[in-house]
Amino acid sequence: MRYAPLTLTTLASLVPSEIDAEVRITDEGVDEVEVDRMEADLVGITAITGTAPRAYEIAARLRQRRIPVVLGGVHPTLMPEEAMRHADSTVVGYAEESWPQLLRDFVAGRMSPRYDQSPNLRLDNLPFPQRELYNSGLVNVAHTIEATRGCIFQCDFCVVPAAWGKPLQKPVADVVADIRQMKAKRVIFLDLNLIADVAYAKELFTALVPLKIQWGGLATTTIAWDDELLDLAARSGCRGLLIGFESLNQASLNETRKSFNMRHDYHEVVQKIRDRRIALMGCFVFGFDHDTLATFDETVDFVMETHMDLPRYAVAVPFPNTGLYKKLKAQGRITTENWGLYDGQHVVFEPKNMTAAELLENTRRAWKKTYSYLSMWKRLSGSRTQLPIAIPANLGYRFYAYHLDTFYNCDWQLAPNA
Ligand code: B12
Ligand code: SF4
Structure with a gap:
C-alpha cells in the first residue's frame, strides 16, 4: 500500500x-x-x-x-x-x-x-520534484503529486494546523504541467485536504478533465455538501477518496473541533460519493474522551452497513504540539514521550472511558472483524465501486489487519510505561 x-x-x-x-x-x-x-x-x-x-x-x-x-x-x-x-x-x-x-x-x-519558513512563502514556479532519483520499483504508486499544502480547519488532533498554519497552493497550470511531463495516467494527490479551498479545487478539477487521468486523493466529508464539486471530481477522473470520518460520535467530533463532519449524515456522504463511482477509504480514530467500549462495534457496524470500500482504523495519537497533546499533557495523561510509539498503533496516553489495553485490543479486533473474508465480501459486493482497485486494496489491508504486530517501529503492544 x-x-x-x-x-x-x-x-x-x-x-x-x-x-x-x-x-x-x-x-x-x-x-x-x-x-x-x-x-x-x-x-x-x-x-x-x-x-x-x-x-x-x-x-x-x-x-x-x-x-x-x-x-x-x-x-x-x-x-x-x-x-x-x-x-x-x-x-x-x-x-x-x-x-x-x-x-x-x-x-x-x-x-x-x-x-x-518565510511567512511570505509562495509555491509558484517551482521545479518539478526529481522523481527519477527515487527508487520507485519499491512502491506501489510512483506517480504522486501535490497541489496544495495545509488546511483551513483546525482539528485538535491534527498536525497540519499545529505545524504549518495557513494553506498554500501551487498554480493549477503548474500542477497540470507536472502531470503532463510525468506522462502518468494514474496519480495520487498527497494533499491533506485537496478541497480545502473549494474555488481552487473546482479550478483544478476542471483543468484535469482534458488530461483523462484517474486520480485518488484526500478530502473531507464537506465534499458531499457541494454536488457541483463532487460531479467535477468524478468527471476529472477521481476514482478514490480518503476521508477522515474519525468518529460516529458527535460529542467526540465536537471535542476534537471536527464538528463540521456531522453536518450531513454519514450515510448520505457515503452514498453521494458512491453514486459517482468513487471508492471510499474511510478513516476512523479510537480513543477520544467520549468513546466507550460500544464505539468499536458501532463503527464496524457502520462500515458494514454502508459497504465502505476500504475502512481504516487508528488509535488516537496526541502528536507533539497539537491541541490534543497540550490538553492531555495539562491533564497529566500522556504516558510516554517515546516518539517511536507515536504511530497510531500504540496507546501513548490514558484514555477516559476504557483502559489503554482495552483501547488497543478493541482496535485490533475492529481491524480483524472488518477484514475477515466474509466482511470483505459483504462490503465489496454491496459497494461494487472500482472493484479492480478495491479488491487488491482490501487484500492488502487484510494482510495488514492480521499482521499488525509486524508493522512499523515495534510490536503492536502497549507503550512500555503505559
Ligand atoms: C506519503 C505519506 C506517507 C507514505 C510514506 C511515508 C514516509 N515515511 O515517507 C506512507 C503511506 C507509507 C505513510 C505512512 C504513514 N504516515 Co504519512 N504521509 C504521507 C504524506 C501524505 C505525504 C508526504 C509528502 O511527500 N509530502 C510532500 C512533501 C513535499 O512535504 P513534506 O514532507 O512536509 O516536506 C517539506 C517540508 O516539511 C520540508 N522537509 C521535510 N523533510 C525535510 C528534511 C530536510 C533535511 C529539509 C531541509 C526539509 C525537509 O521540506 C519539504 C518541502 O517544503 C504526508 C502528508 C503531507 N501531505 O505531507 C503524511 C504524513 C507525513 N504521514 C503521517 C503519518 C501519521 C503516517 C503514519 C504513522 C500513518 C499510520 N498510522 O500508519 C504512517 C507512518 C509510516 C512511517 N513509519 O514512515 C503524518 C505525520 C504526522 C507526524 N507528526 O508524525 C502526516 C503529516 C499526515 C498527517 N495526517 O498528519 N505516509
Ligand atoms: S480537516 Fe483533516 S487536514 Fe484539515 S485540520 Fe482537520 S484533520 Fe487536519
Missing part, C-alpha cells in the same frame, strides 16, 4: 543549479540506508514523529563520523528545539526558500543552526 513520498524528491529539485552537487536519496521506509558506509559532504534527514528517534540515531552516527546533518520535516517543525539538539542545522516548516539558502550558506562555510 506504499506510494512514493515527495519529500526527498522535492528537496532534490531545490538544490541551486550553481552548486555542483551530486544528490542521492534513500527512503528507509522501503530501502536500506548504509549509515556507517555513507560518504557525503552533507546529509539531510526527514522525520515524522514516529521516525524521529531513528532519524536522531542516524544523525548521531553520521555526526560521529564528522558528516554534518540537517534535520527537517513534520517532527522537527513541531519540536524544533529538540531536533536542533541532534543536528548541525534544522529546517523548520516548508523548505522551498530555506533549503536553497541553507545550501548556499553551507557552501560558503556559514550554515546557521536553524532556518525558518
